Amino acid sequence: MVKICCIGAGYVGGPTMAVIALKCPTIEVVVVDIAVSRINAWNSDQLPIYEPGLDGVVKECRGRNLFFSTDVEKHVSEADIVFVSVNTPTKTRGLGAGKAADLTYWESAARMIADVSKSDKIVVEKSTVPVKTAEAIEKILTHNSKGIKFQILSNPEFLAEGTAIKDLFNPDRVLIGGRETPEGQKAINKLKSVYAHWVPENRILTTNLWSAELSKLAANAFLAQRISSVNAISALCEATGADVAQVAYSVGTDSRIGPKFLNASVGFGGSCFQKDILNLVYICECNGLPEVAEYWKQVIKINDYQKNRFVNRVVASMFNTVSNKKIAILGFAFKKDTGDTRETPAIDVCKGLLGDKALLSIYDPQVSEDQIQRDLTLSKFEWDHPTHLQPMSPTTVKQVSVVWDAYEATKEAHAVCILTEWDEFKNLDYQRIYNNMQKPAFIFDGRNVVDGDKLRAIGFIVFSIGKPLDQWLKDMPAVA
Ligand SMILES: NC(=O)c1ccc[n+]([C@@H]2O[C@H](COP(=O)([O-])OP(=O)(O)OC[C@H]3O[C@@H](n4cnc5c(N)ncnc54)[C@H](O)[C@@H]3O)[C@@H](O)[C@H]2O)c1
Ligand SMILES: O=c1ccn([C@@H]2O[C@H](COP(=O)(O)OP(=O)(O)O[C@H]3O[C@H](CO)[C@@H](O)[C@H](O)[C@H]3O)[C@@H](O)[C@H]2O)c(=O)[nH]1
Structure with a gap:
């Protein structure tokens, strides 16, 4: 059985993994987090986030092939595919303060993956990260890997809140970026086969790593730009x-x-x-x-x-x-x-x-x-x-x-x-x-x-x- 572990049980990690578990009954999915109260909530009747349709999906899979745990290291070490969906806040201090992404949580997750891994793994960037982050992650993983092979993929998430389950069931596209090497392509295909359980093949796009990372930032910038454009016009309308x-x-x-x-x-x-x-x-x-x-x-x-x-x-x-x-x-x-x-x-x-x-x-x-x-x-x-x-x-x-x-x-x-x-x-x-x-x-x-x-x-x-x-x-x- 393929084992997936997702680090980060937030707005992205929780719903995306719940839908993977629902659509892929033969895959075991464990969502882990350092926040004990969040994991407790995922294991209770009062989920930590409100999202239409989420309750039903979680209820159907939890305990079957979907699990929530604080035992981060155990589940990471056992997984074939590790998604990382941790916070990537804006830096508030030091170089790039007020603009640059703070990759503290990402880096600590990557170091932990390197420390606890005993078998080869695919590591998937689910968080939104600056373009070229995969290169830094690769360095952290390979410098600490004790001979274990890691393939990094970029698989940004495009769900919008309030419609997360609908978006995950029927995505406009799933984007997977990877290295243009035979090992990179093999990893892409493995992740593709997970999504192929419910997403039509022509909606699963594959690119190089940097295009996938940048596409996520660009998509959000284009969307926000439309709102600012119409809002700018709204001021002129009032005048x-x-x-x-x-x-x-x-x-x-x-x-x-x-x-x-x-x-x-x-x-x-x-x-x-x-x-x-x-x-x-x-x-x-x-x-x-x-x-x-x-x-x-x-x-x-x-x-x-x-x-x-x-x-x-x-x-x-x-x-x-x-x-x-x-x-x-x-x-x-x-x-x-x-x-x-x-x-x-x-x-x-x-x-x-x-x-x-x-x-x-x-x-x-x-x-x-x-x-x-x-x-x-x-x-x-x-x-x-x-x-x-x-x-x-x-x-x-x-x-x-x-x-x-x-x-x-x-x-x-x-x-x-x-x-x-x-x-x-x-x-x-x-x-x-x-x-x-x-x-x-x-x-x-x-x-x-x-x-x-x-x-x-x-x-x-x-x-x-x-x-x-x-x-x-x-x-x-x-x-x-
Ligand atoms: N919220 C969205 O709609 C959305 C959509 C697409 C992409 N994203 C991106 O996805 C990422 C996660 O966003 P989110 O909204 O789910 O954030 P979130 O704050 O809801 O969840 C992140 C979780 O990661 C956990 N975490 C942090 N460091 C950890 C570590 N080292 N080990 C284990 N757990 C750790 C936190 O405790 C938290 O529960 C961000 O990069 C965000 O930009 C968010
Ligand atoms: O015509 C519009 C559309 C949206 N909004 C506002 O824009 C914000 C963002 O809305 P929306 O994009 O629907 O929700 P998010 O959950 O923030 O989703 C965006 O951000 C996610 C995180 O990266 C991406 O995955 C999604 O594709 C992207 O739509 C909200 O305050 C909306 O009220 C408007 O003011 N006018």
Whole structure:
């Protein structure tokens, strides 16, 4: 029986391995992690991450050919294929701080693999890493290998959170990069045969190592660039009276452009886009390509601009002050159908409003109070280290309360900010919300999920990203 071990039981390691176990009943899959609480959660009824469909997959395979364990060394030493899906955060100190990927966790995993291995292995990069990382990993493995042969493959993951199981069942492509040697090709074919259990052959792409590593960074940069492009246009729409939804639709019907990923928003979030673009920028700078670095940096700058613009719009519309005013925040996760808050735009928007002394009442159907308080107090990029290495009890922000109901959050509030596109926000009883709010009552829709005209008919002053402005908002212009 082929044995797979995956180091890192996170958002990527957990779901990808669960799906491999489901689709390949003849393969034994063990997911290992140094975080004891995470492994305990994977072995319980309350999985550590919320992802539609994941529960069912895990329940079907766990104990059959899918296992979760903290015995990292044992399972690595027994495996034929070792996936590495550990954190690759942005460096916060030293060379490349604020941009470069911190490969501390990757390097320690590689050294451990070299130490405990007693048989030849295929080592698969699942984490998103800088191009040429495989070369460094190869050096670590071969210098410590005691004659054992390792083949390194790059197999980046393209799943998106909230749709991870769907994406894994039916991927646009699986990408496998390897050495262009007979041994490298043999390793590629071995990994290919795992995916071939359910992915059509023409969707399994094979490339050299560096192309696979770079394709992952490039794909995320292209995706994020589309959002920054439409968000840049959204600012112009507000200034001119155009409607960003109509513009995006018109632009997206060009088959060369395509309709997806053109939703204007308060800004993109998530653990990947910003981190991976910063990493790309750093690699360009290191390779003497400052113009290319500058080009990609703009994607992040527009994203930061979009979040700032939103905060400024809220404050400017409310007589230029939100001091001691209750503002309801609906949605804190970085997108719907996930409880993940890593780099969520809600963090920057909330911090901006708190900077203007607002009192925030936050509701998200999947995010706990503890998580929100941590997010509002952690330093930039600190979130991307294994949870057990993060500060245990950071101070709480007193102007923030977290409630478990949208009606409670909005009661007696001056304004509502919608920051995540949860479906339930479309169907709230807005008349009831209006009746219980201070007047004038404002709604700032950062995701364009509510029907502005219906809300205006109730009496709200409404701001929707990239939509024609209400007279009130025109009269109170925001400085970007
Ligand atoms: N989250 C996504 O949607 C996504 C998608 C594609 C790629 N990626 C990439 O995949 C990688 C992992 O991301 P994630 O979201 O799963 O992160 P995560 O923080 O959810 O999980 C990483 C896990 O690795 C564990 N870990 C770290 N060092 C370890 C070690 N030496 N031994 C054993 N376990 C160790 C941590 O405890 C943690 O549980 C990152 O490089 C990320 O950029 C993420
Ligand atoms: O038209 C859009 C599409 C997305 N977003 C926002 O962009 C962010 C990222 O969304 P999405 O890409 O759907 O989720 P992620 O889970 O971050 O997935 C991205 O990052 C992963 C990690 O690398 C990749 O594997 C995926 O392919 C890539 O889509 C979220 O805040 C979304 O709300 C928009 O604002 N407008």
